[in-house]
Amino acid sequence: MPTINPNIAILEFRQGPGGQEAQIWMDDIMKMYVRYANKVGWKVSQLDDNVIQISGIGAFEQLKWETGTHRVQRIPVTEKHGRIQTSTAAVVVLPQITSHDVSFRMEDVEITASRAGGNGGQNVNKVSTAVRLLHKPTGLTFSVRQERSQQQNREIALQLLQAKLWQIEEEKRIAAQGSNREKVGLAMRADKIRTYNYSRNQVKDHRIDQSFNLDKVMAGDLTDLLLELTVLDQPEESQN
DSSP states (O other): OOOOOEEEEEEEEEOOOOOOHHHHHHHHHHHHHHHHHHHHHHHEEEEETTTEEEEEHHHHHHHHOEEEEEEEEETTTOSSSSOOEEEEEEEEEEEEEOOSSOOOOGEEEEEEEEEESSSHHHHHHHHHOOEEEETTTTTTEEEOOSSSSHHHHHHHHHHHHHHHHHHHHHHHHHHHHHOOHHHHHTOOOOOOEEEEETTTTTEEEEETTEEEEHHHHHTTOOOHHHHHHHGGGSSSGGGO
C-alpha cells in the first residue's frame, strides 16, 4: 500500500450543472474549507484551478470524508423571482503520496511551459514559469502556475498526478473487494453526501443522518461536523 501523509490534504472542486449559481456554490464550498483551515491554524496553498492544498496536523485524516457531492438549496443571487434552486459541487479529497508505490513512466508524461497570467509582477508575465502536464495513458491534465519557478510548478503538477493515480487505483480496489464502509469513505463524485438548506439554516449529512447549523458551517466552524464523521472510521461490524 502507498504511504500517505496524514497532514496534507489536496482538495479538488468541480461545479455541477447550473451555470453561474453552480460556480458560485463551488466557490462558497472552497471558501468554507479555507475558513476552517484558518481557524485551526492550517496552511492553505492554491495548486491549480479549483485545487487547494491544506497542510496541518491531521489535515487529511480530518478531511478525507469530505469527498462527494455537496448539494445546496437556496435562492441564488442571480434569481430575479425568488425561486429556490438546487445546485451541486463535487469535492474530492486526495492525500499526498509519500512513497514511490504509485508510479508512472516519465515518457508517458508531456510537460509544456507557458507564461503565467494574472498578478505577480514582471517575472510572472515575462518568464515561462507555468506548466501544463498531460498524462497520456489516462488523459489527466494539470495546469499549474502558482509558483514563480517553473521547476516548482513542475513538481506540483507531478504531485497532483501521483495523487490522482492513487485515487484511480483506490477506486479500482474498492470496486473489486471493498466494503460498504470503504465505499462511503471514498465517495465517488456522484454520491450526495450533504445538503445545505438555506431556508432552514441547516446542513444535513446523509451518511450519519445528522444536521448542523448552516451559518456556523459556512463560516468555517466544521469542528462538530468533522468530529461526528469520525464514526465512519470505525470498523463496519461495530456499527451493526
